[in-house]
Amino acid sequence: MSDVTPPPAVLGTPAGDGATATSRGARLAPSALHPADLFRVASIGLRSRRLRASLSALGIAIGIAAMVAVLGISESSKANLLQALDKLGTNLLVVEAGGGFIGNEDPVLPTTSETMLRRIGPVEEVSSVTSVDATVLRTDLAPSDQTGGITVKAVDTQLLDTLVGETANGEWLDESRAGLPVVVLGSVAAERLGIADVGDGVQVWLGGQWFTVIGIMEPFELAPDLDSSAVIGRDIAIADLGAAEAPGTVYLRTDPDQVDDVQAVIALTANPENPDQVEVTRPSDAIEARAAASNAFTALFLGLGAVALLVGGVGIANVMVISVLERRSEIGLRRALGATRRHVSVQFLSEALLLSAAGGLAGVMLGAAVTAVYDAARGWEIVVPVVGLAGGVAAALAIGAVAGLYPATRAARLAPTDALRTV
Amino acid sequence: MGVTASAPAPEDVVIMLRDVVKEYPGDPPTRVLHGVDLVVRQGELLAIVGPSGSGKSTLLHIMGTLDRPTSGEVHIAGYDVARLADRQLSSLRSREIGFVFQQFFLLPGMSAADNVADGLLYTGRRLRDRRARAREALVRVGLGHRLDYNTEKLSGGERQRVAIARALVGEPSVVLADEPTGNLDSRSGDALVELLHELNDDGSTIVVITHDHDIAGSLRRQVAMRDGLIEADSTREARDLRDSGGALRDAAR
Numbered sequence: 001m002s003d004v005t006p007p008p009a010v011l012g013t014p015a016g017d018g019a020t021a022t023s024r025g026a027r028l029a030p031s032a033l034h035p036a037d038l039f040r041v042a043s044i045g046l047r048s049r050r051l052r053a054s055l056s057a058l059g060i061a062i063g064i065a066a067m068v069a070v071l072g073i074s075e076s077s078k079a080n081l082l083q084a085l086d087k088l089g090t091n092l093l094v095v096e097a098g099g100g101f102i103g104n105e106d107p108v109l110p111t112t113s114e115t116m117l118r119r120i121g122p123v124e125e126v127s128s129v130t131s132v133d134a135t136v137l138r139t140d141l142a143p144s145d146q147t148g149g150i151t152v153k154a155v156d157t158q159l160l161d162t163l164v165g166e167t168a169n170g171e172w173l174d175e176s177r178a179g180l181p182v183v184v185l186g187s188v189a190a191e192r193l194g195i196a197d198v199g200d201g202v203q204v205w206l207g208g209q210w211f212t213v214i215g216i217m218e219p220f221e222l223a224p225d226l227d228s229s230a231v232i233g234r235d236i237a238i239a240d241l242g243a244a245e246a247p248g249t250v251y252l253r254t255d256p257d258q259v260d261d262v263q264a265v266i267a268l269t270a271n272p273e274n275p276d277q278v279e280v281t282r283p284s285d286a287i288e289a290r291a292a293a294s295n296a297f298t299a300l301f302l303g304l305g306a307v308a309l310l311v312g313g314v315g316i317a318n319v320m321v322i323s324v325l326e327r328r329s330e331i332g333l334r335r336a337l338g339a340t341r342r343h344v345s346v347q348f349l350s351e352a353l354l355l356s357a358a359g360g361l362a363g364v365m366l367g368a369a370v371t372a373v374y375d376a377a378r379g380w381e382i383v384v385p386v387v388g389l390a391g392g393v394a395a396a397l398a399i400g401a402v403a404g405l406y407p408a409t410r411a412a413r414l415a416p417t418d419a420l421r422t423v
Numbered sequence: 424m425g426v427t428a429s430a431p432a433p434e435d436v437v438i439m440l441r442d443v444v445k446e447y448p449g450d451p452p453t454r455v456l457h458g459v460d461l462v463v464r465q466g467e468l469l470a471i472v473g474p475s476g477s478g479k480s481t482l483l484h485i486m487g488t489l490d491r492p493t494s495g496e497v498h499i500a501g502y503d504v505a506r507l508a509d510r511q512l513s514s515l516r517s518r519e520i521g522f523v524f525q526q527f528f529l530l531p532g533m534s535a536a537d538n539v540a541d542g543l544l545y546t547g548r549r550l551r552d553r554r555a556r557a558r559e560a561l562v563r564v565g566l567g568h569r570l571d572y573n574t575e576k577l578s579g580g581e582r583q584r585v586a587i588a589r590a591l592v593g594e595p596s597v598v599l600a601d602e603p604t605g606n607l608d609s610r611s612g613d614a615l616v617e618l619l620h621e622l623n624d625d626g627s628t629i630v631v632i633t634h635d636h637d638i639a640g641s642l643r644r645q646v647a648m649r650d651g652l653i654e655a656d657s658t659r660e661a662r663d664l665r666d667s668g669g670a671l672r673d674a675a676r
Contacts, residue, residue: 028502031513032547041544048532333528336489337589338517338545340510416489420524 031338033346042350045323053355056312056319060359060399061366063309064392067302068367071388073374074298080380081291088164088222090284091124091259095250095270098279107277111246113270120269122255122262127159128247129226132237134207136183136230138193142205148192152206153229153248154237162251163223170198170215177214178233181206181240184215186227206230207241222283223251312359313399320352320407324414331411332419345412352404353397360396364389436498437597437628438463438486443495445481445651455481457651458495463597463630468623470631470639473648480601482648483632487520487599488512500596517545521590523600527582529574535561535585536570542589553592560588563625564618580611584618597628604638616641 033041046053095117097107110116118126132152159165160172173184183206185195195202195213203210211232220226237243250270254262263282267275324331331344339347368384375382438461445456455478463469473479484490485497488504497504500519507515516522521542529538539557540550548556561570564584574582583603590598600619604612616638623629623643631642639645645662647655 028507028511028514028518029547030510031517031545033545034547034549037544037550044530044532048530329526329528330530333522333524333530334545335513336487336516336520336522337542338513338515340513340545342510343513343545417484420489420528 031340031343033339033343038346038350039354041347042354045327045351046354049323052319053358056315057355057359057362059312059315060309060356060396061312061363063305063307063312064360064363064396065366065370066308066363067305067395068364068384068388068392069370069374070298070301070305071391072367072371072384074294075385075388076371076375076378076380076383077294078291079383080378081287081294083381084221085284085287088284088287089253089256090282090288091254091256092162092222092283093252093254093259093263093266094223094281094283095252095266096248096279096281097271097277107274108244108246109248109250109278110271110273114247114250116269117250117252117266120254120262120265122258123252124255125158125162125253126250127156127162128250129159129223130154130234130237130243130246130248132207132232132241132243134241136189136193136207137205140205140210148189149228150189150192151229152237152241153226153231154234154241154243155231156234159231159251162253163220163226165220165226166218167215168218169196170213172215172217173231173233179235179239180233181209181211181236182214182232183211184217184231185213186217186229186231187219188228189230190216192228204230206232209240221287309395309399313356313403316352316355316359316400317403317406319355320348320404321410323351324348324407324411327411328414328419331414332416332421335416335419341412344414345408348408348411349401349404352407353400356396356400356403357393360393360400363396364392367392435465436462437465437467437500438630439496439498440482440486441496443482443485443492443497445478445485445490446493455651456485456492459651459653461646461653461656463628465596465628466623466626467644468619468629468631468642469644469646470633470642471646471648472633472636472639473654474634476650477648478651479632479634479648483599483601483630486597486630487522488516513545517543518593519596521593521595521598523583523586523590523598523603525602525605527579527586527606529582529585529589531575533574534571535566535574535577535588538574538585539588539592542592546593556592557588560592561585563591563622564588578611579607580614583607583611583615587615587618587622591622591627597630598622600629600631602633602635603631604633604635612638 095109095113097109114126114128117123130153132154134152135147136150136152137146155173157173157175157178165172168187170184173182183204185193190196193204195216198213198215202213204213217226234243238245252262259282263280266280267278271278334344368389371384372382440459440461443456443459444454446452446454459482471479471482481490485492486499488499491504499515502515504512530541536554536557539560540553543553543556558570561567564587566581566584566588569577569581574585577585587603604615607615619629619631631638633639640662643659645657645659646653
C-alpha cells in the first residue's frame, strides 16, 4: 500500500457541493473509539476464549502470588523480629566461663567478676545467675531421679529487669524474700511439674526442703535456658544448698551506643588472670541473624517468583500471537468498519493488559491470603505490605504491556486485504 | 450509462474510477487491473461479474479503499482517495462504505444487535445510539425477532442478513457485497437477492461482486469483467431487448 502525504485540512471538496444537504465532501471527522468501547472490544476476545484466557492469566497470577506472599511473609517475620528486638533491646551482653582449659577443671568466673564488671563505665545493669546442684520434685515422695530435666538457678532480684522477663502468674522474687524458701518457675519447668497456678500456695520439694512457688514466668526470649529452670534467691542458695559464690553467668546491660566498646574489655575485667576463659555473647545477634537469614530466603524466593512471572509473560505473548493469527478476519473486518491501524494495535495491547491485570489482581489476592494464613498460623501480627500489592499489579501490567506489544504491532501491520483473504 | 466520466464528478456519483491500474510487485509485476473506468451513481444496484482471476475482488478492495490503485483516480462519495491518508481512509470507510462478505465475518459470542451496532463502532457514536440504530437496521432486513440472538444460533441466511444490517446501519453512500450468496443455499441466496432489491428500492446504493451470472442477470445493471478489464456494461432493459431481438450475445458465459 502506497503512502500518501496527508492533504490539507479540508478534503476532496467535490464540485457542486452545497446544492444538497448531503454530507458529501464535508470535512472527514476522524475514526474514533471510545475508551469504554475499547474495554468492551478488548474483553470480547477474552470472553469468547475463556479457558485459554484463564490459563494464561493463571501463569501471571502464580508469579505475582509467589512474589506478594514472599514479600508479605518476610515483612511479617521481620516486623515480628524487630518488635521482639525493640522490646528486648540490643544492649544485653552475656558473660560466661568457657574457652581455654586448665587441666581437668571446668573454667569458672572469679567471685569478684560481677563487682568488677559493674565498674565498667557504660555498664548500666548487672545481674548474675549461678547453677545450683539440686533437684526439683513435685513432692518429697517422688523418686529423686525424676527431675524432668529441671535445673535450679540462684539469681539476684534485678535479673527480671535485665532480661525484660515477664511473669505469667504470681510474682518475681523480691529483696524481702530472697532469703526465704520460695521459688519462681520457668515456663517449661512449670509445665513439666504440672503447675499452672500459684494461687493456693503450691510447694515443690527442692534440694531436700519445701519451697513455695510464688511465680511462673513467660518464656525468656534472651535467655531460653532459664525457661526450664527453677529460680531461687542467691542468699538461700548459698546458705542452705551450698551454691558457689562465684557467678555462672553474668548479664550486662550497657549504654546502647557503646556495646562494642564494653564487649572488648569484658574478658580482661571479669577474669584478669585468664581472660581467655571468658566468653561474651550478645543474644540479640541471634535474632538479627534470624532476620538476616530470612532476608536471604526472601531474595531467593523473590527471584523464583520473578522467573514464574516471566514465564507467565511469555505465556501471554504466546497466546496473543496465536490470537492475532487466528483472528485475521476479525482484524480485516474491523479495518473495513473503519478501524485505523492504531485502533487495532490498541485493541490487542489492551487485551494483553486486561489478561495480565486479571492475573495480577488474582495473584495479589492469592498472595495476600497466603501471607495472612501463614502469619496467623505463626501467631504473628498480619502484615501485608501495600508496596507488594501495588507493585504486584504494576509488575503484572508491565509484563502484559511488554508481552502484548509485539502481537499488537503485528496485528496493526496486517494489510486489510490480506486480513480479509480467506485460506 | 457512460463508461467514461467527465470531471468534475456530478453530485449523484458515488463511485468514480478513472483508468485504474493495479499491479502487485514481483518480477515481472503482476498487473491485475488494466485501466478500469467505472461510475456508480446514487441509487444503483449493480453486479460486477466475472470468473475468478478477472480482477473483480481487487476492484472491490479498491472501491472499498482497503487498497490503493497503482495508478488512476478513485473518488468515493466525493473524496479523492489519493489525497487521503490511511487514517482518513479508515474514517471514510466507517462513514461512507458498508461491506458484506461471503463469510459473513460476524463476531462470535455477541448478539445480532451488538454485531450490527459494531458497524458504527469507529464512528464515534455513543453505545446507546448505536444500539438503537442497530435495532432499526435489523428490523429493516427482517430480523426484528432475532435482535438478542447469539449469531452462532442463526441460520446462514439470517447471518448474512445480520451482516447486511451491519453494512447498512451507518447509512453509507454505498454497500459493497462480495459474493454475498456464496455461502448460502440457493433458496436463502434467492431470498437475499430479493432483500438487496428491496433495500435498493428504499434508496441504498449496492454493488454486488459475484461470479454467479444468474444473480448478476437479475440486477438492474451488470458490469462484466475479464482479465482486468471491463468487458461489458449493460442494463437489464438493454439485455432484455437484445434477448428478445434474438441477438443473444453470450453475456452469461
